[in-house]
Amino acid sequence: MKDEYEMIFKAVVEGNVEGAEKLVSDSLMGGIMAGELLNQGLIRAMDEVGTRFERGDMYIPEMLVSAKAMKAGLSILRPYLVKEGIPAIGRVIIGTVKGDMHDIGKNLVTMMLEGAGFEVIDLGTDVAPEKFAEAVRKYSPDIVGLSALLTTTMQQMKNTIEAIDDLGTRDQVKIIIGGAPVTQEYSEKIGADGYAADASKAVNWAKAIPHSNSKVF
Ligand code: B12
Numbered sequence: 001m002k003d004e005y006e007m008i009f010k011a012v013v014e015g016n017v018e019g020a021e022k023l024v025s026d027s028l029m030g031g032i033m034a035g036e037l038l039n040q041g042l043i044r045a046m047d048e049v050g051t052r053f054e055r056g057d058m059y060i061p062e063m064l065v066s067a068k069a070m071k072a073g074l075s076i077l078r079p080y081l082v083k084e085g086i087p088a089i090g091r092v093i094i095g096t097v098k099g100d101m102h103d104i105g106k107n108l109v110t111m112m113l114e115g116a117g118f119e120v121i122d123l124g125t126d127v128a129p130e131k132f133a134e135a136v137r138k139y140s141p142d143i144v145g146l147s148a149l150l151t152t153t154m155q156q157m158k159n160t161i162e163a164i165d166d167l168g169t170r171d172q173v174k175i176i177i178g179g180a181p182v183t184q185e186y187s188e189k190i191g192a193d194g195y196a197a198d199a200s201k202a203v204n205w206a207k208a209i210p211h212s213n214s215k216v217f
Helices: 003-013 017-029 034-055 060-084 104-115 129-139 155-165 184-189 199-208
Strands: 091-096 119-122 143-147 174-178
Touching: 003 017, 003 034, 003 060, 017 034, 017 060, 034 060, 034 104, 034 199, 060 104, 091 104, 091 129, 104 119, 104 143, 104 199, 129 143, 129 155, 143 155, 155 174, 174 184, 174 199
Parallel strands: 091 119, 091 143, 143 174
Antiparallel strands: none
16 A cells, blocks of 8 residues: 555544645645545545444544545545546435524535545535425435434425425435434334434445446546
8 A cells, every 4th residue: 555545544534634635735746546545545534434433432523623634635636536537426415404504413424425435415504395306306316315403303304305205206316314313213204215323324324325326526
């Protein structure tokens, strides 16, 4: 394994934002392919972050800084990935449901999915069911992720799924829900395809389903 990959891996796991950015930039200047830096450096590092989090060796604040470092590296890589034609492994639309402004968890899920190689379209917070449905029609994602942190806004997940059902293409998209008050049982009750308790489990779930809409970054 090249030293550069190890250094990028370490910078991301340790949450060294400037380091990750500079190392990725220097490695590109040194002629290393962007796709290799993505897979051997950034994605491998976020896999490690996910594993450490699941083991209880890493906590949310550290995970957020790692995700930030990964994002900084990815922003430098993105134009080169386009040039190399590296496909994203799938497309995800994500948002926090109507009436709900909480976005820290959703952003963490977004960053971890991006770190795992997904293209993520983030609709933001307070997203109405019709807006989710419109985005599904427009972008044909493999996955839709819904976040809710309030017991009062959980109902909007059901409304959103119904709005997506109404498009008539429900078999082409998988819907995963998450957020502190949400459970596996609730996900089954409202007709979602999955539930994940944290960002790392969300990535494992997303990786395990088939993706048809891979596209270049
Ligand atoms: C930070 C916070 C806020 C911030 C939000 C800032 C922001 N930009 O997000 C502010 C101050 C704005 C806020 C406002 C309010 N909040 Co608030 N807030 C919180 C707090 C303290 C932390 C939430 C958080 O960020 N956690 C950290 C993240 C990383 O965890 P997470 O969100 O759970 O996300 C993880 C998983 O759930 C999962 N996940 C999350 N989303 C998704 C999506 C998918 C697709 C998947 C697969 C997984 C997934 O993965 C994430 C990463 O591991 C919680 C308490 C708590 N412990 O949850 C209360 C809490 C959620 N808030 C609460 C309340 C009541 C409110 C207010 C109504 C308060 C008020 N009276 O104004 C308002 C509502 C505003 C609104 N309309 O949304 C209550 C909700 C009670 C309930 N049962 O409904 C809580 C539980 C506090 C409490 N104990 O009373 N809040």
